[in-house]
Amino acid sequence: SQQGEEDPQALSIQEGENATMNCSYKTSINNLQWYRQNSGRGLVHLILIRSNEREKHSGRLRVTLDTSKKSSSLLITASRAADTASYFCATASYSTFIFGSGTRLSVKP
Amino acid sequence: SQTIHQWPATLVQPVGSPLSLECTVEGTSNPNLYWYRQAAGRGLQLLFYSIGIDQISSEVPQNLSASRPQDRQFILSSKKLLLSDSGFYLCAWSVRTGARNTIYFGEGSWLTVV
Numbered sequence: 001s002q003q004g005e006e007d008p009q010a011l012s013i014q015e016g017e018n019a020t021m022n023c024s025y026k027t028s029i030n031n032l033q034w035y036r037q038n039s040g041r042g043l044v045h046l047i048l049i050r051s052n053e054r055e056k057h058s059g060r061l062r063v064t065l066d067t068s069k070k071s072s073s074l075l076i077t078a079s080r081a082a083d084t085a086s087y088f089c090a091t092a093s094y095s096t097f098i099f100g101s102g103t104r105l106s107v108k109p
Numbered sequence: 110s111q112t113i114h115q116w117p118a119t120l121v122q123p124v125g126s127p128l129s130l131e132c133t134v135e136g137t138s139n140p141n142l143y144w145y146r147q148a149a150g151r152g153l154q155l156l157f158y159s160i161g162i163d164q165i166s167s168e169v170p171q172n173l174s175a176s177r178p179q180d181r182q183f184i185l186s187s188k189k190l191l192l193s194d195s196g197f198y199l200c201a202w203s204v205r206t207g208a209r210n211t212i213y214f215g216e217g218s219w220l221t222v223v
């Protein structure tokens with residue numbers, strides 16, 4: 001079964017708006033990561049948050065982690081058309097990484 | 110810097126034919142290596158992972174097998190492809206230890222079984 005599950009499955013917004021994606025997971029984790037995938041390409045690492053961290057920023061990205069609720073959120077501020085992609089959360093446990101089903105973000109110019 | 114190469118990028122194979130996808134990592138030693146499959150518009154399914162030469166774990170029973178003949182080479186194979194094997198296959202690597210463990214992906218291989 002999938003460890004991480006994102007919602008919404010799809011999100012369509014206008015350029016300049018903020019996009020928020022959520023991820024839930026089931027078991028204890030060492031860290032949680034967010035990845036981006038452009039259509040037909042490999043995944044690219046965006047940001048990692050460790051289990052003892054609650055919030056992390058990187059440019060226009062803000063990630064939060066609530067280990068009590070086993071959930072994380074990714075916020076993209078001031079979105080751009082180039083942010084159109086699928087976004088996945090992944091949890092690392094021992095030697096493996098488990099990915100959710102992703103959120104397909106569409107940013108309209 | 111580390112790089113990961115995966116090939117071929119695209120292939121169309123008839124049902125019942127064999128498959129071989131190759132992946133190599135450069136610039137690092139003793140990486141963990143992974144094969145994932147992604148159905149169209151879906152998430153990633155972990156197929157195999159390897160923590161060392163000839164040490165391979167299978168996550169899902171498949172018509173597929175994996176081999177790691179060298180430290181930085183990971184091969185995904187099938188003796189006889191099924192239609193259901195169609196998908197996007199991604200090779201990936203990570204360093205072995207640490208809470209900051211991050212996984213890095215190749216560009217993927219599109220497989221269409223006809």
